Amino acid sequence: MIPALASALLLLGLSLPAAEAAAKRKSATSATPPVTLKVAKTNRVAKKRVASSRRVVIVPSRPSAGELAGLHGTSDPLDLRSSVAFVIDQDTHEVLLDKNAQAVLPIASLTKLMTSVVVVEAGLPLDEVLTISQDDVDTEKGSGSRLRVGTQLTRGEMLHLALMSSENRAANALGRHYPGGQAAFVEAMNAKAQLLGMGDTRYVEPTGLSSRNQSSAKDLALLVGAASQHPLISELSTSPSYQVAVGRRTLQYHTTNRLVLNPSWEIGLQKTGYISEAGRCLVMQARLAGRKLIMVFLDSTGKYSRLGDAERVRQWIEAAPVTTTATVPGLSS
Template identity: 30%
Template sequence: MFIMRIGGFISSAIVAVLLGVSSPAMAADAPAVGASEAYVVDSAGTIHFGKRETRRVPVASLVKIMTAYVVLREASLSDTITITATDVKYAARGGAATAGLKKGERLTTRDLLYALMLPSGADAANALARHYGPGKTAFIAKMNRTAQAMGLADTRYTNPDGMPTPAKGGYSTAVDQVKLAQRALASDTFTAVVGSKVHKVTKTALHRAHTWRNTNKLLGRADGVLGVKTGYTNAAGYCLLFAGERNGQRIVGVLLGDRNERRFGTAEQLLDYAGEQSALS
């Protein structure tokens, strides 16, 4: 059989055509990833990208995913929680993102989950943890027990919001964050919350009107995106846990220690890349 040589090497694409098989060389190259840590896997368990994926690092507000997960395991969405001055002051004192909650407001757990996940409200995190611990210390213990039960051996929580603490801080890994997201996305409620671009709460006698917008810009720039969560602290850098549907597969990935706007473009590229690779396998 005649095989063409190009530059001294046999063209793998031509061999593939002649032999009637698909060629791995024809698959797209993985996109460049500038994040310090990254990991992408599909629902079949195929790993499509990894970069320092087992290194323990702070993950900023991605911590709130575990907060939501623990709340959803034991809460009724119709529960009503009264916002305290401590909830409001905690977020303001730490310079964290807030949902604009005010002392005395009474909101349902369902609405507080939106306040937690869309604008990344540390005030909502404090209120939920305080209520469902009961008390923050007990709630953080629940978060860590849940992580252990899920096999997240390289994850430790020190608060329900991901803000830096004076004590030795919490940490996780890219692998553990993807595993957590896969479990959380099994909840229809969680998926509905993190997939929402905006959530509005109409004013009632119990609370003010609120409009919370999702900080996850990936929802507006790519099709089939399911969520999941953004995060930022000086120590963690810009983080993004993301998920989407591609070619019949659910792709879940994370970028840690990235740049702000770049993380959304990189995530979109990784979703497309993983979907293309799944289609070829």
């Protein structure tokens, strides 16, 4: 043994064999060090962790249609996270806020608002029992549902779940049980849109899972106004929660819009929506500062940003009642 090395080992209280063993242990534990990957926060990248301690796989999320169109770069007086926003007084038709309101984009489950209008105006019996079939299973996005194939609920229960908790199978079943079937139902949806003057709007199915269901904020404001004339739609869309009996089970559903639970809001009608192509969407009719307003937010980034945008608008209006239009230069018609 080399004297200098032996002396050093003695000072550390180790013998040469013990030191060699310790070195082997250290080598074994550091041979495959864990890889730590730091990823900057971004709305355009989703992180997916694979069941491995050695790597992180980065899966890019699909950009929304608004993002592809460059709408996310549009600024506005309230610094909204939605690339499209439209606020109008329902009684006077005064436009209070207009941000890309003419842009035609996918509207996700906001579609279900037109679905409900067609069902209600058709005068179909709400106590008629409808059955979920394999045709109601989502093959567009692969989304799940607690309404299994064979589940039977009344048309009224299906309508409640579609509006309040955005139940896709319930919405599809409503269209499928329309006289003439789903093709006739979609035709009725588009006919109603034209009747309301919604010239930028097109529907291909009743759930909103298809990105080919498209509209503009201005058109959707017309739809909200029409839907709010039906007390049943207003009541069901603003319901906080609802239970349905399915065989021996009782299923509890909740609203997709937590502003419904906020006592500072007086919401008369609402509907949320989301698919990746549409971003987060929200339409509401609400009374603010003594005015009945229709609010539309499309292509919002972040899970709660559409609700945050609604809060920004509420605080803005209540702080200083608006008498003139707030627009984004060059984007309002």
